[in-house]
Amino acid sequence: MSKKIILVTGATDGIGKITATELAQKGYHLVIHGRNKTKAQKTVQEIKHQAPNAQVEYLLADLFSLNSVKEMAKQFQENYDHLDVLINNAGAVLDDERCETEDGIEKTMSLNVLAPFLLNQLLLPSLKKSPDGRIINMSSATHRQAKPDMNDLNLQNEPSGQKRYGISKLFVIWNSQHLAGELQKKSITNVTVNCSHPGAVGTNFGQDSDNGFINNLIYKIALHVMPAPEKGAVTNVYLASSDEVKGVTGKFFNNKKQLEQPQDKQYTPEKEQQLWNYCMKVCAPFLEI
Ligand SMILES: NC(=O)c1ccc[n+]([C@@H]2O[C@H](COP(=O)([O-])OP(=O)(O)OC[C@H]3O[C@@H](n4cnc5c(N)ncnc54)[C@H](OP(=O)(O)O)[C@@H]3O)[C@@H](O)[C@H]2O)c1
Structure with missing residues (x-):
């Protein structure tokens, strides 16, 4: 290989x-x-500048669209014979005003939960071809404040963009645990699934969202006082590349590469299963490439 x-x-x-x-x-x-496309091409050039011998290519997808996720997975499979590590990093906090995607899914749920869920399912065959396949899903410390209503998985009744974000990041953890368990049940031992949070770092995160005057101001100030994004990349680089975590699965890591317990106040195995069933149902039309 x-x-x-x-x-x-x-x-x-x-x-x-x-x-x-x-x-x-x-x-x-x-x-x-x-x-x-322009931003992706520019990023490839910038990475090659920082890593002159690197092989770097790009794929495009709007992660608000499940069809676009499927198209990206298809393109990946057409161009690459296997996948060693999938890092589901893309995510965002969105406006307080609730919006739905073309699929009828609340946008935070679609981007932060369903897009990685679907990508994991579609790229599993490529990951299984790796001797040490790894999935890393990006969560957030804000999952600790989440109080999801399991009768409202499309977040119709949650008026705060930040609370929708926290719920989505709790769901990322539950889906990671669940996928790790499914793989273990099927005796697929060469693919692991873990979750991480990057701490608070200064990026574009929250800069374009409208969460009310105070919160908007906090995001603007945070950009200038938070640690550099390099700090937020530490754990994902570690989970992707270190032999120390080979075979470790279903775990949650903090921004210092340490294992941490996610919040368990809201957790039950039944809720985890209910979320999984919901994601499966929504993604069902997109599961065949
Ligand atoms: N920054 C923090 O303090 C913090 C804390 C906890 C968790 N996180 C998590 O860390 C991850 C990375 O966030 P970040 O801080 O690096 O944010 P960022 O600077 O805003 O970067 C987000 C990335 O996701 C992409 N993206 C957003 N919406 C998309 C969509 N609909 N379709 C395709 N791509 C999309 C963006 O694309 P464009 O370049 O086109 O905008 C960008 O590449 C997220 O999952 C976030 O929730 C961040």
């Missing part, structure tokens, strides 16, 4: 861009995902 191939979503900015650059510098073959 050739060089290890790593796909990073949301790699045209912030933590994802740094993660992709550092992994390219370590000698991996990087496939970066973006949604804007």
Whole structure:
């Protein structure tokens, strides 16, 4: 098998861009995902400048669209014979005003939960071809405040963009645990699934969202006082590349590469299963490539 191939979503900015650059510098073959062709091409050039010998290509997808996720997975499979690491990094906090995608899904749920869920399902065959396949899903420390209403998985009754974000990041953890368990049940031991949070770092995160005057101001100030995005990339680079975590699965890591317990106040196995069933149902029309 050739060089290890790593796909990073949301790699045209912030933590994802740094993660992709550092992994390219370590000698991996990087496939970066973006949604804007010009920005993706520019990012490839910037990474190659930082890592002159690196092999770097890009794929495009609008992660608000499940069909676009499917098209990206299809393109990946047509162009690459396997996948070693999938880093589901792309994500955002969105406006307080609730919006739905073309699929009828609340946008935060679609981008932060359903897009990685679907990508994981579609790229599992490619990951299974790796001797050490790894999925890394990006969560957030804000999951600790989340109080999801399991009768409202399309977040119809949650008026705060920030609360919708926290719920989505709790769901990322539950889906990661669940996928890890499913793989173990099927005796698929060469693919692991873990979750991480990057801490609070200064990126474009929250800069374009409208969450009310105070919160908007906090995001603007945070950009200038938060640590650099390099700090937020540490754990994902570690989870993607270190032998120390080979075979470790279903776990949650903090921004210092340490294992941490996610919040368990809201957790029950039944809720985890209910979320999984919901994601499966929504993604069902897109599961065949
Ligand atoms: N920054 C923090 O303090 C912090 C804290 C906790 C968790 N996180 C998580 O860390 C991850 C990375 O965030 P960041 O801080 O690096 O944010 P960022 O600077 O805003 O970067 C987000 C990336 O995701 C992409 N993206 C956003 N919406 C997309 C869509 N609909 N389709 C395709 N791509 C999309 C962006 O593409 P464009 O370049 O085209 O905009 C960009 O590449 C996210 O999952 C976030 O929730 C961040």
